[in-house]
Amino acid sequence: MTDSEAPNFWLMKTEPAVYSMDDLERDGRTPWEGVRNYQARNFMRDKMQPGDRVLIYHSNAAPPGVAGLARVCSAPYPDAFAWDPDSAYFDARSTPDKPLWFLVDICFEEKFSRLIALSEMRADPALDGMALLKKGQRLSILPALPAHFARVVMLKETA
DNA sequence: GCCAACGTTGGC
């Protein structure tokens, strides 16, 4: 199976105090800049493609949880924030000739009417094995199984 | 290449 077939499924973390689901709804589309972890970068640079589906997760929040849905809506491209000395995401090792960090654009799809809390996901046997729920998981971008993605979407319909 | 020290993430 080639990369151009079925969409992939992801979970992307954001701190709502920095950038929330409401911000994404307002913006409609945003470059997912500032990822400075190689594994997370590799997911964006090597695996993501337009149309991929994304659970937007609020980390460092009270409570933490999935706030809504988005889609990957660009091909991967270099993160220009790494070239800006005034940016918090500046990294002198990255240059326009040899970019080190990459990103994709993320487009708003749906804000859930209620947050699917981390505690609720932990308690759901249908989500056993979900990467997000593994101990010590700190990656800001995680692949999700289609079944887990669908289960989270189903949970939003329940009270 | 090892590994201790350090910094960051992120739940609680």
Next chain:
DNA sequence: GCCAACGTTGGC
């Protein structure tokens, strides 16, 4: 604010 878990850095 605490701290466990993990990634990165840098001395050797």
